[in-house]
Amino acid sequence: MTRPPAADAPSSSPNDRRPWRARLPRWARRLALGLLALYALYLLAGNVFLNSPLGAKAVNRQPQKFHMQWQRGLTWWPGRVVLWEVVVGGQVRRNQWQAQGARVSGHIGLLPLLQRRLRVTDVDAEAVRAQVTQVEHEIPPPTYRPGGWRLEFPSIHSDSVLGGSWGDLRVAGRGSAQVGFTKQLRGGPMQLLPSQADLHGAQVVLKGLELLHAANLKAGFSIEPHRSTQAKGAEKLDLTRISLSVDGSTAGLALRQQEDGRVQVRLEPGAGRAHGQLAFAEGALRPGGALQWQMPVRIIDMQGREHRNTLDAQLSVDQDLHLRARLPAQTDGVLSADVDVSLAGRQVIVPAVRLLVPRLSGRVAGRWQFSSLRWLTRLFVDAPWLSLRGAGEVEGDLRLDHGVLMPGSRMAAPRVEAVAELIGSRVEGAASAEAVLKEVKGVARSHLEVRMQRFAIAPLDAPKSRFVEGNDLQLSLDGPADLVRMREDAQARARFRNARVPDLRAYNRYLPNAHLRFEGGRGVLSGDLQLDAAGRIGRGRVDLRGEAARVRAAGIALTGDVDLALKLQRADLKRNRLDMAGSRLGLRNVSFQDGQGSRSGWWAQLDLAKASLGWNQRLDVQGSAQARMKNVAFVLDLFSQQKDYPKWIFNLIDAGQAQVTTQVDWQGQTLLLRDIRARNERFELDGQFRMQGQRQYGDLYASWGVLGMAVELRDAQRKFHVLGARRWYDAQPRLRP
Template identity: 45%
Template sequence: MELNAVSRSWQRIPVSARAWIRRVAFALLGVYAFYLLAGNVFINTPVGEWTANRKPEKFRIEWGPGYTVWPGRVHVWDVRMKGHAGRATWAVNAARANGRIGILPLLRKTVRVPEVIAVDVTGAVDIGGARRPPLPARPGGWVLQFDRIHSDSIRNGRLGDLVLEGLGSADVGFYKQLRGGALELMPSRAHFESVQLRFGKEALLRDGRIDADFAIARHTREQAPGIAKLLLTDAKLKLDGKAPTLRVEVDPQGRIALANVAGDGRAQIDLGFARGSLTPGSRLRWHTPVTGHDGRGAAFDDALDVALDVDRDMRLVARAPAHAEGRLSLDANLTVRGTQVPLKDPRSLLPRSSGHVVGRWHFASLRWLGNFFDAPWLSLDGAGVVDADVRVVDGRVAGGSRVGVPDVQAVAHVMGNRIAGRAKADGRLDAGPNDEVLPRLDLLMERFDIAADDAPAKPFVQGRNLRLLLESVSGLERQALRQPGAMKQVGQAMRAHLTFANAQVPDLRAYNRYLPNEHLRFDGGAGTLSGDLTLDGAGAIGQGTLGVNARAARMHLAGIALRTDVDIDTKLRRADLKRHTFNIDGTRLALQNVSFTEPGGESRSGWWTRIDLQRARMDWDRPVSIDGRAQIAMKDVGFLLALFSRKKDYPKWMGKLIDSGQAQASGNVRLAGKTLLLNDVHASNQRYDVMARLRLHGKQRDGSLYAKWGVLSCAVAVDDGQRDFHLIKAREWYDAQPRLAP
């Protein structure tokens, strides 16, 4: 009946009108047929991809088979897209996609896609490739407007090494004008169930749920370049899932290995971000179990808890109990004023931060700790555990903070010497005047070696319990040091106190690198070295003492070989830093149980002397040089006479001088390079007087000696091995001889 009604209606239409209707219908059918042919040819031949990929270095799209049966509606399979923007490359794949494109907007150079439905979507983003600088903005670019890109089957995504797997859905829309025009990310959302989140091979989250909302306001590249886009971004993130267990394994040497394993931790995040700030009410909770074995093989079970709460300010709390032999613990409570996120300058977060951090961490390198105390001559290196209690006020570490290192490799370079050993260190920050914070480091080397800087593999001193106390010089003290008459060289803001006692010197010949070997050297023996020194911030000695002690040491002194017990107490006070010279007034040298052989072959034993330098200077550079005035006590004058001649060459009565008791002497001593110079030497007691001047330069020996015993007197001239005795008017002859020049 209905067909008959249509037929009668058609018959009532005039013949001419029916002809026009037929023509229009056939025309539309032809257009539709042409569209079917052209559209499907476009989709299923290289023509389509060639048209879409005009700039493959920036964007490329490929697809498999597809079809279109209605203008603007497209169905394709195996879609693959990739692009390059700045330093980031991205790729998105979909097993199937269908969408609708607006036809009329194409006339306005606008590709408007009201809707795209994608199936089985995966994506990846890599950052760090070669940067492609954008071309200058130009007018007239086409507009891409995708109102809704929807998928209910997102399988996984990757951002660098961060991988997300799960069942996801998303609605995304964006607007972009080409040729550097405006960009907008329309209000979009994403939802994931059964989430597995990992970084590389390390699991971060499992059985999780993620909900995200995000949008970026419309802007041009000039208005918001790079990270500044976040200042136009609004976003919300909700996350809930199981966090992994942190497994800690400590070997007997104290090395720590960390790994994430499946566990019963919990992660809960509810964060809002609005144009550069976290929104009030945002919160984060992360609970991670910590298990493992300590260095003795004992098992432990603990947990790490992190919490972030945002209101008018941001408050971060993190806690982990101390186990694993105390190698891993944390108790941190920090408050950051305001809610702004420092996108362009993360360091600007520090002045807004206050609170405290207490804990222990294992560091692969502790070099940063030595740098913190501004002492370039001291380095702390190697892996180690740090025990810290740090107070922070307005981004600055405050007084009362401390840092402890139970075991670290320490190396100190002091005046050409390298002091190295395993140490424990305790550092703290003291409150100084004018709100200054003054770092202080107390370092103890239980065992240490000392070697020359130019021969670090050949230590010549081995000791125990060396202590180095390093502390800051306050601003007020530095001002005082700059006053007229005060010690100069205060550019460094640190000073140090170095002490050690009875360090072993297995071979005293190691000291010969510092001695003028022609006239003073060790030929063998062992001894000990002690030190008590103050150093400045550059590691240079300011003042202190160095002590050398040895028994039955073999020495070579002024051309005479001797065996002796040695006790040297050197008093140092810096005179000139640039020239490495020291005032050594008060230095004492004691030789006991001395045995030696005189030039004539006669042997002596049981001799002794004590030398006190009243006024003296020493040049530290190798070899050491000394110039000063000395007071000398000696058992007898036998050694002094032996410097000038053999005993049998003297008049026989001079032999009685040696048997006439101990003598008190004084004189000027200069030891530099190949020259030993004695001037104005005067030795005497109640029975005799002896005066001498002597210069030794290499193998050359010259000088003069005068001796008086009662009414008898004698003078001797020495000139490069030649001796001339004067028995008549000996004093007049001696007084006529000039002082020896260096």
């Protein structure tokens, strides 16, 4: 007999019509309800987190280093997140970056979170833009500490990339990109995984100038793992791989020559073309790369005439870099270029551009307008005291062999502003310049010729106070082609004639003191000076002719014509002294006042047999001089006025020309004349004289046969000695410097 089933036992009959949930075991129903509750809790908590300030606050703990904002968010499955109107940004060192997308979705791995890894996969972004700019304030890199979170974004994909910018470079278009990166926080390593981008119909703009339009751009890039302290700035390029393919239309180039000689450059719509592929790795371009760039050029010269041309440039890479560029010369053209150079090796990342020069070989020829010509003198000569300034046109043909200019190289600038700083003065004017490299007895030498059609000379510390104006100053420099040796071996020569000196008083700033100064008059200046590489005088000649010059010398006012011929030769470089033996000073048609009235028609010729000239801020003179004078009236007036002398003295003044010798020491406020000896047919004169500031000191002895007298000068006091005059004079101590 069979027992019936218990009343509460579930039926397994196929005809059981209860709902499926009722047919589940109780534990299964409880588990399902629990999971449903957890899912509902996740939906509530996750979406509240994404759409309330809690999410932004949790993410933006250090907004200067990293920040992220979004308009709204949604999560419907654990780890799956969608955000709208997303903006992320931050700063690394001085680079401030920002990226934005209209919609971003991705999956956050939950289990990796237990290992302090934030792994976000399947990231998809829409309408993506990015930009990187440099700022003044730098954020120092963090010190590495182990245990930091690891960020893993193996694949960030977008089919709607709109472009981005890097400093002054802006790229806009539509395309796709896939980027991946990893980063260990707390100063750990960062890696940019192999990534790529593809833009169509792209526009490339640099500093507001359109370089490319309607272009197809493809790029691949990656960066090896590194810490920020291991590679700084350009050092990161040694760890970077980049490949770039470009095919697009280029803009046209418009050049307008302005009245000041400068060239205004802008890009305009044109029918040029750019095509090529380049690859970069470990700081060098990879072999096989090539890039061709062609663009129309429109030039408007200073007369408003229009010239059209085409620039064609090609870059190719094998074991070296080769650049070929050509802007053909035209009959009525104003600009042209023909470049065919090679750069040894493929390395393009160097600490300084000047390090590329020793690797450069080839030829650069053409005619071009430069906004500054300062570089021209530095290219051929090393003379820091000479510079070419302002804008100007340069025509040249340079031939280089591993950075060294070769014979046959030349450059010429028909119109330029030249400035030379010589012996405390500034010489400037409108000039032409020509530089050539020629071979002399098998040795290459560099030669620069500057010719100032008009020039002016002014003190270095007062460049607007011009005291000389002239025409046709020729300045030439010659030296070894090696610029290092040129600093020691270069020679220069400056020549000019009959420059105008409107006011001789301008020279007072160079004279030792107020006891020798010009009080008026005009003159003419000529010079022929040989200089070294530092602009210091080696030897030369300076001639000054003054007309109706008014001079005050040792308290006596003279008016007349002055002829000064200085022969200069370097004597002591450390003390900045020049030997001026053989120099001559001529005075003609001189009139001056003495105690009895005025004298006129006086003349003197002074020869410096042995003397040196010091040139610091003011001149000083040391040496011996001999002179021929119409008479010695001027010498007598140094000691006293005519009315104080015995009558027989001035009765003999005009008794034949006087021959005078003396030792001169004139420094600062002190003038010292030692061993003054004057002779003519009838009398003899011996003396010594010192003027220091306003104080005067001296002794004089004059004789005529058996007659003699002496003068004792002590400041304003004068005492005459008649009896025993010679004995008194010989007893006076000799003056010393």
